[in-house]
Amino acid sequence: MKEYVFGIDLGGTSVKLGLFRLDGKLLSKWEIPTRTENAGENILPDIAASIFAKLSEEGIGAEQVLGAGMGVPGAVLSDGSIVPCVNLGGWGGDAAAKLSEICGFPVKALNDANAAALGEMWQGGGKGCSNVVFVTIGTGVGGGIIVDGNLLVGVHGSGGEIGHIKIHPEETETCGCGKRGCLEQYASATGIVRMAKKALGECDKVSALRRCGEVTAKDVFDAAKSGDELAMDIVRGFGEDMGRALAAVSCVCDPEVFVIGGGVSAAGEIILNVVEKAFRAHAFPASEETRFELAVLGNDAGICGSARLMIG
Ligand code: ZN
Numbered sequence: 001m002k003e004y005v006f007g008i009d010l011g012g013t014s015v016k017l018g019l020f021r022l023d024g025k026l027l028s029k030w031e032i033p034t035r036t037e038n039a040g041e042n043i044l045p046d047i048a049a050s051i052f053a054k055l056s057e058e059g060i061g062a063e064q065v066l067g068a069g070m071g072v073p074g075a076v077l078s079d080g081s082i083v084p085c086v087n088l089g090g091w092g093g094d095a096a097a098k099l100s101e102i103c104g105f106p107v108k109a110l111n112d113a114n115a116a117a118l119g120e121m122w123q124g125g126g127k128g129c130s131n132v133v134f135v136t137i138g139t140g141v142g143g144g145i146i147v148d149g150n151l152l153v154g155v156h157g158s159g160g161e162i163g164h165i166k167i168h169p170e171e172t173e174t175c176g177c178g179k180r181g182c183l184e185q186y187a188s189a190t191g192i193v194r195m196a197k198k199a200l201g202e203c204d205k206v207s208a209l210r211r212c213g214e215v216t217a218k219d220v221f222d223a224a225k226s227g228d229e230l231a232m233d234i235v236r237g238f239g240e241d242m243g244r245a246l247a248a249v250s251c252v253c254d255p256e257v258f259v260i261g262g263g264v265s266a267a268g269e270i271i272l273n274v275v276e277k278a279f280r281a282h283a284f285p286a287s288e289e290t291r292f293e294l295a296v297l298g299n300d301a302g303i304c305g306s307a308r309l310m311i312g
Pocket of ligand 1 (some may be wrong): 163164175176177178179180182184
């Protein structure tokens with residue numbers, strides 16, 4: 001009888017793994033380093049060895065394992081193939097099928113932001129909902145869209161790439177994607193810092209941020225919380241850009257809840273306040289009351305959602 005499932009969250013520096021019961025209970029979680037050299041040739045053997053070690057440690061037979069889901073830092077096409085991941089030395093292709101061959105149980109791959117979205121729907125900020133948009137705000141802005149319980153992956157694997165919605169066509173600097181004016185250029189951790197530096201350079205307003213050596217997104221939110229006006233302007237600008245983009249997203253998939261996660265979301269309620277306010281101002285009237293929640297699973301969202309994909 002199938003009783004267990006593995007969730008794998010493959011990142012550029014470490015692989016997080018989780019062993020779950022089919023009812024969602026996380027029995028064990030651990031990490032191994034990601035060896036990216038030689039186009040990531042060690043990645044699959046390392047993961048498989050770690051899984052076999054865990055099975056033997058727990059006294060579980062491979063025949064009791066339903067399978068494994070694997071979140072990867074890149075696009076996954078609808079046929080399950082992984083577009084070569086830049087930060088894994090070009091690793092990708094039919095890796096899920098290969099891992100399945102080594103392990104002897106089914107393996108399904110999905111994009112890491114999509115994995116976090118499924119995780120948050122299953123056990124986190126979107127629990128109980130089947131129409132969820134997850135937004136992750138870290139170095140970049142990513143997302144995952146779930147419609148009627150299913151991920152919206154798209155033909156090119158770019159469904160949910162919320163960070164590349166164009167919101168400022170007049171932008172002159174280039175985004176990581178090669179285009180200009182993407183949400184990520186303003187509303188990611190790096191975008192917020194870029195906006196802060198710009199604001200500090202353009203005016204001579206008194207601000208605690210002038211005393212920070214190298215301003216971080218956390219500095220901006222901390223200063224805003226303690227009443228710093230310039231920092232609050234930057235945070236409002238962030239909220240306006242994010243809220244406007246999510247209002248556009250809601251016109252496409254009309255979710256029940258937006259779940260906001262990623263490193264920047266640690267700033268807490270202030271994020272929801274500014275984003276919700278801008279969202280309600282810009283959203284199509286029927287969707288104005290859409291709920292906003294902070295993500296709750298943190299680093300476990302990826303393993304959790306990967307496991308959920310396998311359970312189906
Ligand atoms: Zn872009």
